[in-house]
Structure formats: structure tokens, C-alpha cells
Amino acid sequence: MNVAVVGSGNGGMAVAFDWARHGHRVTLYSDPEHPDNIEAVRAKGGITSRGVLEGFAPIAYSGSDVAAAMEGAEVVLAVAPAFATEEFGHALAPHLRARMIVVICPGSCGGALAFKRAAGLAVHDDAVIVGETSTLPYASRSDGAGNVHVFHKFDRGLFAAAVPRSGSGRLLECLRQVYPSATEAATVFQTSLQNGNPVIHPAVTLMNAALLERTGGDFHFYEEGVTRSVGRVMAAVDNERLAIAAAIGVKLLAEPEIGVMQGYMTENNYSTGYSSAPGFRGIKAPATVDSRYLTEDVGYSLVFFTDLARRLGVPTPTMDAIIAMTSVVLARDLRADGARTMKSLGLDQLNTVQLLSL
Numbered sequence: 001m002n003v004a005v006v007g008s009g010n011g012g013m014a015v016a017f018d019w020a021r022h023g024h025r026v027t028l029y030s031d032p033e034h035p036d037n038i039e040a041v042r043a044k045g046g047i048t049s050r051g052v053l054e055g056f057a058p059i060a061y062s063g064s065d066v067a068a069a070m071e072g073a074e075v076v077l078a079v080a081p082a083f084a085t086e087e088f089g090h091a092l093a094p095h096l097r098a099r100m101i102v103v104i105c106p107g108s109c110g111g112a113l114a115f116k117r118a119a120g121l122a123v124h125d126d127a128v129i130v131g132e133t134s135t136l137p138y139a140s141r142s143d144g145a146g147n148v149h150v151f152h153k154f155d156r157g158l159f160a161a162a163v164p165r166s167g168s169g170r171l172l173e174c175l176r177q178v179y180p181s182a183t184e185a186a187t188v189f190q191t192s193l194q195n196g197n198p199v200i201h202p203a204v205t206l207m208n209a210a211l212l213e214r215t216g217g218d219f220h221f222y223e224e225g226v227t228r229s230v231g232r233v234m235a236a237v238d239n240e241r242l243a244i245a246a247a248i249g250v251k252l253l254a255e256p257e258i259g260v261m262q263g264y265m266t267e268n269n270y271s272t273g274y275s276s277a278p279g280f281r282g283i284k285a286p287a288t289v290d291s292r293y294l295t296e297d298v299g300y301s302l303v304f305f306t307d308l309a310r311r312l313g314v315p316t317p318t319m320d321a322i323i324a325m326t327s328v329v330l331a332r333d334l335r336a337d338g339a340r341t342m343k344s345l346g347l348d349q350l351n352t353v354q355l356l357s358l
Helices: 011-019 038-044 067-071 082-095 111-119 165-175 188-193 197-207 209-215 227-248 255-262 297-312 317-330 353-355
Strands: 002-006 026-028 047-052 055-058 060-062 076-080 102-105 129-132 140-141 146-154 159-164
Touching: 002 011, 002 067, 002 082, 002 353, 011 026, 011 047, 011 055, 011 076, 011 140, 011 146, 011 165, 026 067, 038 047, 038 060, 047 165, 060 067, 067 082, 076 082, 082 111, 082 146, 082 297, 102 111, 102 165, 111 129, 111 159, 129 165, 129 188, 159 165, 188 227, 197 209, 197 227, 197 297, 227 297, 297 317, 297 353
Parallel strands: 002 026, 002 076, 026 060, 047 146, 076 102, 102 129
Antiparallel strands: 047 055, 129 159, 140 146
């Protein structure tokens, strides 16, 4: 197949490499403002990977010409933090064609809905299949020089759903070519809520903020950053996330449970489960607190989770506290920014019954 990967950061590099090594013709696109790896991949003619995925995979096109990247594409994998989803929707809209499959990887917080709205597609328009995954299927880091280190590939515990749900079958058939154990989720509410990043990243980042600022992130984020007290914060966030899911009628797995299922953890708990996780070993902390671990996972995902929770009558005191504290740490009001809310998705006028039937 002809596959366009949109986004050339850590995740985009891993996705592009893996689909190319499975024999697909892959193009790699990045906005000119975020050219990470693009020039290096173009110069090398492909991507070099080490870690659990080893080798070199050719990339047919690498650049910032969206028309060139999308030419002939049958599948589009949009791989970037949540703040890029609407930008991708606007950029890709003129290049979408009937029968194309677009995957927001990961959906993070209503990613498929946000993409469709930005691209001018109605929620129930099934001409273009737009879906999302519950998580990025890799723990990976790229170096800006066309190389990626894949610490772990999640062979199990990857959920996916399309909008509308009638497209989920085609979406799963496509994804299973590279992720054979991908599982169909009930709805995109399930894929969005199953995203574990908002459970893990904000708690570890905030509880280690002083160490992070003193060292510029020069410590192992999971091995050294997760202790029993950090685990208790993660557990509190996870319990609220599970309550939101129950209220909207979808079943989730607790975060350490899915970590064991996905194979990057060996212990089903919120402390040593993460600090001793084989799949996270060697991963450094971000260089600054002003990273996607807070800007995305709090400013987008937790803001969205709590907005949905209020409409469902679910209390979220720990999530609310993290949003408030993160706003102080980053010196900006994350709720006022309104990055991803029910209103931004066009769902603010729906009551609980309408949300459940959407």
C-alpha cells in the first residue's frame, strides 16, 4: 500500500520505519515549522532503527510538501501530539479522497473527531474512514539525524475505532497488517479514555519538577522518577478516568494492567510496575517541564477528560488539582486556553443520553 506518515517526531519515525519494513511504500511529511528528521531522512533515503526494531527502511519521500507526500496515499497515519491534530486536518483536507483511511495515532482526546471537524467532514460522513488508536504503538526516541531507537513495540493492548463506527472493520483490517493484535474498541470515547499518558506523565513530571529543572531532564524518567507516592497520584488519576469511562458506558483496563498486557511492564501496580518496567528502561526525562508531558497530557487530555466528566456528573478532584498545579507551574491557565474541550469538538450541546448514543 501507499502510506503517508504525517509527523516526523519520535512516534512518526517509528511508525514510518515499521510500515516501510513491512513492505509498504511510505512517505514522511512534516510541517516546515517542525522539520525534525526530515532533511536527514531525505539525505539517507530512509530511516535507521535500533532497539527492538533493527535495520534500515527506505522512505519514498521525506519533506514538507503535503501534496507530494499525499500523492497516491491510500492510508494516512497522523502521528503527533494532540495540539497538531487540527493543523493536520486543515492541511490534509484538500488531499483527502474517497476510500482513504486516516488514522490519528494516538487519538489522545477525541482526535478523530477533532480531525474530522478541522477537515470539514461531518461526524457520520463515511466516504473517508477516519479513526484513532488508543496509544502510540511504540516507546521510541529519535535523534534528529534520521535515526530512531525503539525501546518497545506494543504487540497487544492496542485499541482502535473509527468515526462513524461502520468504518472500524476496514480500519482494523488495515492496522493489523503491522499490528496484528489490534482490537476494535466500542467507540472513540473508549480509545480516547484508554490513553494512559495523562495518567502517567503529569504525575511523574510534577512530582519530579525540581529534579527535572536542576538536571535538564538528565535522569531516567520511570526508573528514578516513579516512587510509591508518585504511584499513588497515578492511581488516583486512573480511578477517576475509569469512573468517567463507566459513566459513558465503555469498559477500560487500568493503566498498569494494560501495561502488563502490552508487555512493557511485568508488575501490575502503580509504583515498581513502572520503575522496573523493561519497556521503559533507559528513557530519559524531558529536558524542560514545558513539554508535551504537561502541555498535551494535561492541557489537552486532562482538560478534555474533566470537561466530559462534568457533563456526566463524575467528580474528578485529582485531575482538577493537577490541572490547577500545572497551570501554576507553566504560568498559564490551561483551562482558559481551551485546547480540547467538548465545545471544540462540537459536542457541547449534547446531553448524556445523546452522548451515549452518538
